[in-house]
Amino acid sequence: MSLSAAADRPPWPWQEAVWRRLCRQWRQQNLAHAYLFCGESGAGSAGFLHEFANLLLCEKPLDQRACRQCRSCRAGGAEHHPDLLQVAPEEGKKDIGIGQIRELTEFLSRSGFSELARITIIPRAERLTLAAANALLKTLEEPADRTFLLLAAVSPGRLLPTIRSRCQILPLPGPDPAGAADWLRQQADRQQSHLSEAALGELLEACGHRPLEALDALRSGRQEGLAAMRRCLHGLLSGETGIHKMVTDAGKIGEAAVFEQLSIISTIVIRGLIEDAWQNPENHSLAEALPGKDRAARLAALLEFHRQVTEARKLLAGPGNPNPQLLLESVLLCWQRQGGERAAWEPAP
Ligand SMILES: [Zn+2]
Secondary structure (H helix, E strand, O other), X not given: OOOOOOOOOOOOHHHHHHHHHHHHHHHOOOOOOEEEEEXXXXXOHHHHHHHHHHHHHOOOOEOOEOOOOXXXXXXXXXXXXXXXXXXXXXXXXXXXXXXXXXXHHHHHHOOOOOOOOEEEEEOOHHHEOHHHHHHHHHHHHOOOOOEXXXXXXXXXXXXXXXXXXXXXXXXXXXOOHHHXXXXXXXXXXXXXXXXOHHHHHXXXXXXXXXXXXXXXXXXXXXXXHHHHXXXXXXXXXXXXXXXXXXXXXXXXXXXHHHHHHHHHHHHHHHHHHHHOOOOOHHHHHHHHHOOOOOHHHHHHHHHHHHHHHHHHHHHHHOOOOOOHHHHHHHHHHHHHHHHHOHHHHOOOO
């Protein structure tokens, strides 16, 4: 049976081979002191690290999984376990500083809650500053008994070579497109979301083919938000929807979320125009409604819209404190005007 067939927790199907390999080392008491898992963003590496820490800390592991019933598991699993420390950038910061690595060293030197293991997890190890990385090297060079460092990185090339060379490096790949779609279909069925194949494909595409993010979007109703946003954009071009209504609606979910959806939709339609292939006929219909006498002109129009959305998102996230409502109005106004002034979209002769 698949490790994850009956579970709603990692390892996910695309991580099972690595999980089995680690479990083999664990059974043979042959675990490395430090691991570096290299994987793409959004493939669930942080969850994998935590689940493996759960297993190492579990007092009565069952079938190569944490039992979820022993004292350690009941203490909340690895996430709240006193023998586990997760190191990540502090709030508002991008990098992991040397102070955090000093805390890590102190944590590893204290006596533990259990005899089983002391574990530190660094899910985005490439965010270590140079000073922090150098401080971590010391811990890697002088490993204490039963201490484990679980590092993961999306860009392992940015880590110090000396850190990489002291870790056992394991690839932690994401799913292939078919595997991602199969898994999302199972999850959608499990939570009784009735998604058409086209809608499922679109959702995955919107989430950069990251199934965990797509599941999160499904649970939070972003799938419906995309459809609603597409209808509104269509309506603005045809004059059936007014900007005011769209801005009012946007106030309910936040302008940043609306800009994100506009960016996703325009990306999907741009890709459709380039490849001339449409998974969802509604995206094709939106592309057809765009001004411009041919595909190239429509593409140029949409690229310009996408540029404006990107610019607006940057402004919104920046330090300038712009008025989000006005920003959204200005982007939508450009979109609407272009619908009414189709001639302006024609490429210059
Ligand atoms: Zn347990």
